Amino acid sequence: MDDTGPSASPGRASSEAGLRIGQLSRRVGVSPDVLRAWERRYGVLRPQRSRSGQRLYTSSDETRVRQMLGHIERGYSPAVAARLAAREGPASAATAPAADVAPTADLSALAAELRTALLGLDEARAEDVIDRLLASYALDTVLREAILPFLHDLGDLWSRGAITVGQEHFATAVITGRLHALARGWDAGVGPRAVVACPSHERHDLGLLCFALALRNRGWRVWYLGADTPAAAIDGVATQLEADLVVVSAVRAEPLVDAATDLAEIAGRRRMCLGGRGASPALAARIGAQALPEDPIAAADLVSAARNA
C-alpha cells in the first residue's frame, strides 16, 4: 500500500482523520510533545478531535509536518518554517519549487490545481482551491471556467481509461458536496419556482447541479430533485408547489426518450425545459418543451432571460 495509507477511497474523503499523535509521531519522527508544542505555538496543525479530545490527524497533516522538517533542515528556524509551511497550504511543496503562492492566483492556474488535487485524491487541497476560486471570482465564472471544464475532462479521461473509477468517484463526490453546500436555502424568498431533476435512469446530475446553482443565482427558487427521478415524482412536486418551470436534464438521450410520454403530459400543463447533452431540439419539440443549450450557465441565462422578456 502506498504511503498515503487510508486516503484512497472516495467516500472517506472528508472524515479521513484518524491518525493519533503517537502514530504520527512515529511516522514523521517528531515527538508527540513537539507536535503538540508546534500546534500550540505556531498553529501549523489543527487536527480534528475525537469526542474525548484526542487529536486525530489526517495524512495532509503528515505532509505538513514533513514540509516543516524540510524547511528546518534547510536552516530555517521552526517558527519561520511553520509560517512557510502554512503558506504552502495543503499542496505539496515538493512539486512546486520556490513558487511563491500568489494571493490572487490566476484562474487557469487555479483550475489546473483543482484538477491535480482531485485526481490526486487530495481533498483538503481541493477544498482549499475551491475556496480560493470562490473568493476571487464570481460563481458563474467559477462554474464556467473551472468546475464545468473539469467535469468535461473527467468524462473524457474516464472514457479513455486514463483514470480509475475511484478517481472519478472521488472527484465527483468532492464537487458534489461542495456545490450542494453552496446551494443551501434554495427555496427561500420570492423568485419564480423551478423544479429541477434528471429523469429515471439518468444518474449524472452534476451538470444539473451547476445549472441549478446558476438559476438560483439569478433569483429563482429551486427545488432540486437530483438524479434518477421518475416523471411522476417530478410532476407531483411541481403540482404541489405550483412550479413556474420544470427542467429535466440528461446526458444521454434514452432516459429522456423513455420518459417522453409522461414528460409531454407535464409539459402540457407547465413550462418545461430540457437540458443536457441528451436533449435534442427535435425531442424537445416532440415533448412540447424548450431545448436548452448544453452549457448549464448559458442555459440558466436563457431560461432567466426568457422570463424577463
Add this chain to the structure above:
Amino acid sequence: MDDTGPSASPGRASSEAGLRIGQLSRRVGVSPDVLRAWERRYGVLRPQRSRSGQRLYTSSDETRVRQMLGHIERGYSPAVAARLAAREGPASAATAPAADVAPTADLSALAAELRTALLGLDEARAEDVIDRLLASYALDTVLREAILPFLHDLGDLWSRGAITVGQEHFATAVITGRLHALARGWDAGVGPRAVVACPSHERHDLGLLCFALALRNRGWRVWYLGADTPAAAIDGVATQLEADLVVVSAVRAEPLVDAATDLAEIAGRRRMCLGGRGASPALAARIGAQALPEDPIAAADLVSAARNA
C-alpha cells in the same frame, strides 16, 4: 437496506453463516474476548445467533476483521480502524455506528473561534473559520448565529473599553470583505429590485450588508449603495432602476430624522422600509415607510413575506 445482517444480500449471508467465535478467533488471530469487545464497542460485527444464542459469523465478517487488523497495523486506533472498516464493507451504511469524532463544525464553537481570531488580529484563521462556517451551515444561519452576534458583541466590548478601536476596525474590515465577496452577482436574474443604503452621516453599514445578503438569498435583486448615501442619490438609483423597494437603515435615529423629508418624498412614490436600531415605528409612520425589526434576517423575512402575501 436490510438490517438483518452484515452483508449485502441476506440470502447469501444466512447460507454462509456458520463460523463460531472460537473458530473465527483462530482464523484471524484475535481472541474471542476481543471480538466480543469490538462488537460491543464499535459494532463492527453483527453476527447472526444460533437458537442457543451462539454467534455465527459469515466470511464477510472475517474480511471485516482482517480489514480492521490492517488498519490497526497501519497505525490507526481500534476505534478509528473500526470506523474505516465499516465504511469499506458492503453493509456500510446500515450498520456503521456514528463516528466518534467530535462534530467538525460546532456552530457555537466556530463562532467563539471566529471571535478569538478576529480580536487576535489573526486574519488567516478568521477566514478559515468563516470558510468552515459557510461549508457547514446555510448563509442565514451563519449570519444569525455567528456574524451578527459577533458584531453585537463588538459594539459592547468597544463601548466598555474592553477592546481597542484598532481591533474593532480590523474585525470590521475582515467581515466586510468577506460579506461583500458573498454578495457578488447581486443584481442578476429575475427577482424584484431593491435599493439598499444607509442615509447621509450613517457610516455603519455592516448590519445593512447582512440584510442585503439575506434579501438576495430570498431571490431579490439588490443594488447596494452602502454607507452615507444622500437621499437624492438613493432616489436617483431607485428611479433609474424602477426599483420595487427602497430600504434605508441606520443605527442612530438622527440620520434618518435629518433625511426624513426627502425620504418621505421617495416613499410617496415607492415602497420603502426603514431598518436598523435608528428606525422607530413612529418615524417610519411619519415618513410613510414600513418599520423593520432590528434583526436583519428577520427584516429580510418580513420584507420578503409581505411581498408574497
Add this chain to the structure above:
Amino acid sequence: MDDTGPSASPGRASSEAGLRIGQLSRRVGVSPDVLRAWERRYGVLRPQRSRSGQRLYTSSDETRVRQMLGHIERGYSPAVAARLAAREGPASAATAPAADVAPTADLSALAAELRTALLGLDEARAEDVIDRLLASYALDTVLREAILPFLHDLGDLWSRGAITVGQEHFATAVITGRLHALARGWDAGVGPRAVVACPSHERHDLGLLCFALALRNRGWRVWYLGADTPAAAIDGVATQLEADLVVVSAVRAEPLVDAATDLAEIAGRRRMCLGGRGASPALAARIGAQALPEDPIAAADLVSAARNA
C-alpha cells in the same frame, strides 16, 4: 503580480526572509559577531527582524556577504569591500519583469466595459468584466490600468456633475467588495508587517485598498484597518503586532494635519509613510514620515524597494 519567477522583484526577496544569523554564519563562514559588526559599521545588510528582534536574512543577503568576502580576498579593506558589494547588489536584481502574456481580452476595451457596466448599475456584468481582467492580467496591471483610472474618472465625473452620487456609491461598493475579496490571506507568510489605515475623518479608502493589495503582492503581511481610523487605534494595532511599517493615507490634507501630532509620536517609534493626495512632503517631514507617490502601485514599489536599499 509578476510571473517572472521567484527572485525578480525586490519585494519578493523580502518575503523569503527567514535565515537566522547562526545559519547564515555557517553558510558563508563569517562569525555572527562579524556579521553584526558589518551591519552596524557599513550597513551592508539590513535584515528584517522578527517580533523579538532576531535578524532574519534573505538569500540575497547571503550573496551580498559572499561578494564582500570576494572583495576582501582580492585585497580590499572591509570598508571598501562593503561599498563595492553595496553597489553590485541591487544591480543583480535588475531583470525586468516580463510583460503580461497573450492577453485574451484587450485591456482598454475591458476597462471601458467596466466603466459602462458600473455606471449603468449593472453589477453582474461588472463582476464578469473584473473576472476577465483578473483572468488575463496580473493584479498590478488590473489595478493600474483599469481600476485606478476608473476611480480617478469617477471623481472627475462626479465633480463635474456628470454622474449621480448614486452611481458613484454603487460603483464604489462593487469595487470595494471585489478588492476586499482579493485581499484574503493578507497576513499569511513571513514578510514584514505593515499596518495600513486612513486617519480619522477620512472616508475614502479605495486608494489605500489598492495600495494594500499591491503591498501584499510584494510579500508584505498587511493589516488593513480601513477608513476613519483614529491614530490611537493605529498605534494600538501596530504595537500589538510590532509592525515594521505604518502607512497612513488620505485624499485631503486636513485629516492628516489634524492627526499630525499623534502620528509624529508613532513615527518616532516606527517606520511610517504617508500616502494619498493629502500627503505633502512638507507634512511628511514635519511628522517624521516618508511621503509616498500618489499612485498606489508606485507607492508600494517605493516602500518595498526602500527596504532593501
Add this chain to the structure above:
DNA sequence: ATAGGTTTTGTCAAGCTTTTGTACAT
C-alpha cells in the same frame, strides 16, 4: 571579544482521562 539578559524551542513531570485488551463473576 566578553558579559549579561532575552527568546526560542525541545523536554519533562504531575495529575487526570480515555481507550482497550483481558479477566472474572453471574
Add this chain to the structure above:
DNA sequence: ATGTACAAAAGCTTGACAAAACCTAT
C-alpha cells in the same frame, strides 16, 4: 454469553525548565 471490572497504554493540559541561539552594550 453477558456484563462488569480492571489495569496498562496512550492521551490531554498546565507549567516549568534548561540548552541553544540571539541581542545589546561595553
